[in-house]
Amino acid sequence: IKDTKRTKLPNKSLLLAVCAACIGGTFQYGYNISVINAPTTYVQNFINQTWRERYQTDISEDVLTLLWSSIVSIFTIGGLIGATIGGTMSVKLGRKGTLLTNNIFALMAALLMGLSYPTGLFELLIIGRLLTGINAGISICVQPLYLGEIAPTALRGAMGMGTSIFITGGILTGQVIGLKELLGREEYWPILLSTTCIPAFLQLLILPWFPESPRYLLIDKGDDEGCKKALKQLHGAGYDGEWEDIEKEKNNLVGFQAKKPWELFTDRSVRWQLLTILLLNAAQQLNGINAIYFYADYLFTQSGIPANKIPYVTIGTGACECITALTCGMLIECLGRKALITGGYTLMSICCIFFTLTLTFQDASPVFPYLSMVCVFAFILSFGLGPGGVTNILTTELFTQTSRPAAYMIAGSVNWLSFFFIGLAFPFILV
Numbered sequence: 001i002k003d004t005k006r007t008k009l010p011n012k013s014l015l016l017a018v019c020a021a022c023i024g025g026t027f028q029y030g031y032n033i034s035v036i037n038a039p040t041t042y043v044q045n046f047i048n049q050t051w052r053e054r055y056q057t058d059i060s061e062d063v064l065t066l067l068w069s070s071i072v073s074i075f076t077i078g079g080l081i082g083a084t085i086g087g088t089m090s091v092k093l094g095r096k097g098t099l100l101t102n103n104i105f106a107l108m109a110a111l112l113m114g115l116s117y118p119t120g121l122f123e124l125l126i127i128g129r130l131l132t133g134i135n136a137g138i139s140i141c142v143q144p145l146y147l148g149e150i151a152p153t154a155l156r157g158a159m160g161m162g163t164s165i166f167i168t169g170g171i172l173t174g175q176v177i178g179l180k181e182l183l184g185r186e187e188y189w190p191i192l193l194s195t196t197c198i199p200a201f202l203q204l205l206i207l208p209w210f211p212e213s214p215r216y217l218l219i220d221k222g223d224d225e226g227c228k229k230a231l232k233q234l235h236g237a238g239y240d241g242e243w244e245d246i247e248k249e250k251n252n253l254v255g256f257q258a259k260k261p262w263e264l265f266t267d268r269s270v271r272w273q274l275l276t277i278l279l280l281n282a283a284q285q286l287n288g289i290n291a292i293y294f295y296a297d298y299l300f301t302q303s304g305i306p307a308n309k310i311p312y313v314t315i316g317t318g319a320c321e322c323i324t325a326l327t328c329g330m331l332i333e334c335l336g337r338k339a340l341i342t343g344g345y346t347l348m349s350i351c352c353i354f355f356t357l358t359l360t361f362q363d364a365s366p367v368f369p370y371l372s373m374v375c376v377f378a379f380i381l382s383f384g385l386g387p388g389g390v391t392n393i394l395t396t397e398l399f400t401q402t403s404r405p406a407a408y409m410i411a412g413s414v415n416w417l418s419f420f421f422i423g424l425a426f427p428f429i430l431v
Helices: 012-023 025-033 040-057 062-090 097-120 124-148 153-160 162-177 186-194 199-208 213-220 222-234 240-252 261-265 266-288 289-294 296-302 307-335 336-359 368-385 387-398 402-431
Strands: none
Touching: 012 025, 012 124, 012 162, 012 186, 012 199, 012 222, 012 266, 025 062, 025 124, 025 199, 040 062, 062 097, 062 124, 062 402, 097 124, 097 186, 097 199, 124 153, 124 162, 124 222, 124 387, 124 402, 162 387, 213 222, 213 240, 213 266, 222 289, 240 289, 261 266, 261 402, 266 336, 289 368, 296 307, 296 402, 307 336, 307 368, 307 387, 336 368, 336 387
């Protein structure tokens, strides 16, 4: 979908609103994906120690793997819960109100995970990860909705890329903070897991200064003055074009109520849009991209990378996707959505073939482990250039105001279910 209008640079207030929404939203989501990777061994030692104190015996390898997989993958169960309630919350509390309320889950999670070691309860880690998942599920559902509705039509694709740029920024930050030079040492792991409170506090401080979604104010609440005030703050004095677009959409939706998720499945007019987001959201997780972040240390160890180099290689993967997310933001309006998604998945398939070959022959030469690493980097680059960035904005563009919250709930549920399957199954596939 290409806009023929002359593209203007976004207003400074609009850019700051995007940053405020993303810092406690998808940045938090990306941070919690990667931050769990650094303390893997320390948390497993803590579980083993706690188990020995309780039952006077060492924990079996299988039970330890199951508990660790549960701590990692319960995040996705929370995400599924968050995705199913996020759409309803965005209608009841507004987009901005939901994002602010959502920080309660992150603050509670930080408290519980920080207390797990002093209290000797590894169960608090599981509950804390569940709460961070709920926070992420709501964020990934509501934040793209907010960004899509505050952005001018001509910049919707580029502004929507804020979602994936901040996810990758969060992933990279989590990897850097997890270095031994910072909070990656054994005595610091409870503090490391508690740092999830920092993005929450930042959003609670910054986001209240910015307005609610203008589309929500006019179409859902019928607040003409509030909508004009929000448009003026976000777009400056020349907001007439945006006002006309929102008013036109409102007039087209007169008499229509916000749809429920199950109503979309019976609506023949959105069948192809629904099928598109279902397939793309499942593929976004089932390609295994997040498994690389969850189990990066393990994956690179299996690939033959020396243990002392693994943390820095892992940071390279985060930096790699961060750069490609920024690149995708610049390309999306030039090449279009379809070209980026098709090209991205084609390149990822080629990378998977070469990765399999390098793993098969890794004992043949000391060069092969490093070729495996190159394949992983190329896989991440391919993902970031297409599927990673474009998938999240399509739901906003393919559905109308009354269908968007329900569509985001469906897309989010599929995404998180696929994420859960990958997170739980991946360590057993590796073993």
